[in-house]
Amino acid sequence: MNETASAQSAQQEIAEEFALFGDWSERYQYLIDLGKQLPPFPETCKTEAYRVHGCQSMVWLLPSGDAGKMHFEATSDSIIVSGLLALLLRVYSDRSAQEIVATEPAFIGTIGLAKHLSPTRSNGLAATLVKLKGHAAQALA
Numbered sequence: 001m002n003e004t005a006s007a008q009s010a011q012q013e014i015a016e017e018f019a020l021f022g023d024w025s026e027r028y029q030y031l032i033d034l035g036k037q038l039p040p041f042p043e044t045c046k047t048e049a050y051r052v053h054g055c056q057s058m059v060w061l062l063p064s065g066d067a068g069k070m071h072f073e074a075t076s077d078s079i080i081v082s083g084l085l086a087l088l089l090r091v092y093s094d095r096s097a098q099e100i101v102a103t104e105p106a107f108i109g110t111i112g113l114a115k116h117l118s119p120t121r122s123n124g125l126a127a128t129l130v131k132l133k134g135h136a137a138q139a140l141a
Contacts, residue, residue, distance in 0.1 A: 018111035035082025041075035054127030100136035
């Protein structure tokens, strides 16, 4: 990934990648592949302090950095949710807190994800986004 790419350009790249797939079974397979590429998550951080609530599956989000540049690591016990986390990290990790707070996840609608996720996965995605943006807002405070 290009380190200087903005959150908006990351969303555009995601939209272009998903446009290459004809149907949702291919898109789900791509999501699964993305999830498998997440960097290993520190086992010691799989604690209540980093857990994202509101997800049916287990999700952990580990923030680091400061308002100038925030980094996130994430993992889930679900392969599809891991793929969703990989997309969120592409858009939001290694950005300034200001850009994180200001960026709406337009890619979710653009690639049709909103229509193809179960309600529990949609809730989990929303909860993860709220937690991620909350860390950025705290860094700005």
